Amino acid sequence: IQLTQSPPSLSASVGDTVTITCRASQDITTYLAWYQQKPGNAPRLLMYGASTLKSGVPSRFSGSGSGADFTLTIRNLQPADFGTYYCQQVNNYPYTFGGGTKVEIK
Amino acid sequence: EVRLVESGGAVVQTGGSLRLSCAASGFSFGEHNMNWVRLIPGKGLEWVALINWDGDSAYYAESVRGRFTISRDNNVNSLYLQMDSLRTEDSALYYCVKGGGYFALDVWGQGTTVAVSS
Numbered sequence: 001i002q003l004t005q006s007p008p009s010l011s012a013s014v015g016d017t018v019t020i021t022c023r024a025s026q027d028i029t030t031y032l033a034w035y036q037q038k039p040g041n042a043p044r045l046l047m048y049g050a051s052t053l054k055s056g057v058p059s060r061f062s063g064s065g066s067g068a069d070f071t072l073t074i075r076n077l078q079p080a081d082f083g084t085y086y087c088q089q090v091n092n093y094p095y096t097f098g099g100g101t102k103v104e105i106k
Numbered sequence: 107e108v109r110l111v112e113s114g115g116a117v118v119q120t121g122g123s124l125r126l127s128c129a130a131s132g133f134s135f136g137e138h139n140m141n142w143v144r145l146i147p148g149k150g151l152e153w154v155a156l157i158n159w160d161g162d163s164a165y166y167a168e169s170v171r172g173r174f175t176i177s178r179d180n181n182v183n184s185l186y187l188q189m190d191s192l193r194t195e196d197s198a199l200y201y202c203v204k205g206g207g208y209f210a211l212d213v214w215g216q217g218t219t220v221a222v223s224s
Contacts, residue, residue, distance in 0.1 A: 033210035035151075042201060042217060043143075043151065048210035086151050090209035093165040095141075095153040 001025050001089050005098035013106045016077045020101045022087035024068040031091035034063055034072045038083040046085075047072065079105050108132040108213050110202045115218030122192050126218055128185040128202030133213075136160070136180035139205030142187045144198035145217070152198070155187065156205070170196075192222045 002025040012018045022032065030050035035043040045054050047063040050070055060075045074081055082105050087098040114126040126142070142154040155176040157164045164176050175188040185202055199217040206212030 031209065033208070035211075037145075037151075042214035043211075044214070045206070045210055045212045048206070048212075049208040052208070054210075054212065084150075088151075088153070088211070093156070094167045095156070095165075097151040097153060100150045 001028060001092055001096055003087055003089055003096055003098035005085075005087055005101050007101060008099065009102040009104065011104040011106050012077050014077055014079060017073065017075045018077055018103065019074075020072045020085055020087075020103075022065075022070040022072070022098050024070075024089055027067050028089045028091035030066045031089060032063075032065070032070050033088045033090060034061075035086045035088065036081075036083050037086065043086065074103075077105065081105070108204070110204065110213060110215035112200065112202045112215045112218035115200065115220050117221045117223060118192055120193060120222055120224045122222070124189045124192065124220060126187040126189065126200055126202075126220070128215060130183045130185065130202075130204070133204070135183040139209070140176075140178060140185045141203040141205060141211055142176060142185075143201045143203050143211065143214075144196075145201070146195075146198045154200070157185070189220070192220075194222050194224055196220060197222045 004023045032050045034047040037043040051063045084100045109131045111129045141156045157176045173191045177186045201217045202215040203211040204213040
């Protein structure tokens with residue numbers, strides 16, 4: 001299953017709302033997770049089951065979608081939100097990641 | 107504290123072999139699926155392999171199937187990745203990752219670096 005993320009990169013200001021999309025090449029129901037990775041750090045799980053926020057992740061992060069189209073939204077963007085965001089499908093083996101979206105804070 | 111510590115990364119020549127290890131602590135290791143994921147410089151994350159909680163089933167990315175073998179020893183809370191017939195494109199930072207709810211990867215180690223040179 002291929003996952004296509006868009007955009008590949010974006011630049012936004014503190015306080016903005018940003019949206020990252022992830023499209024699967026086939027139906028993955030809601031078996032989709034989102035991760036954030038900062039340079040030099042391991043990835044961090046943000047969301048699983050497409051829309052369930054992991055404990056401890058700020059509520060300004062939200063996820064939606066089912067089937068083949070998914071969205072990660074970050075409201076009130078903060079300086080700590082920079083990094084690369086990846087979606088991952090866990091519906092079928094082999095698991096696959098999207099190509100990533102690099103978020104830069106203006 | 108839930109912790110995963112990888113080791114075994116090295117510089118190796120193409121065609122060579124390497125065995126990565128991951129020591130787990132702070133959770134019931136034998137109750138969780140475990141994964142290896144790699145970060146390829148300039149390319150992003152690639153899921154490599156999964157082994158289920160009791161070691162009975164294993165799944166692999168197409169790029170490593172037949173060359174890599176994932177295994178675990180629940181008696182010593184350890185995960186392994188045997189890497190054979192290494193290629194330059196296997197050069198990456200390899201993460202040991204715990205499987206969590208809804209099969210998401212919820213705890214990550216800090217990674218160990220594998221460099222394959224020709």
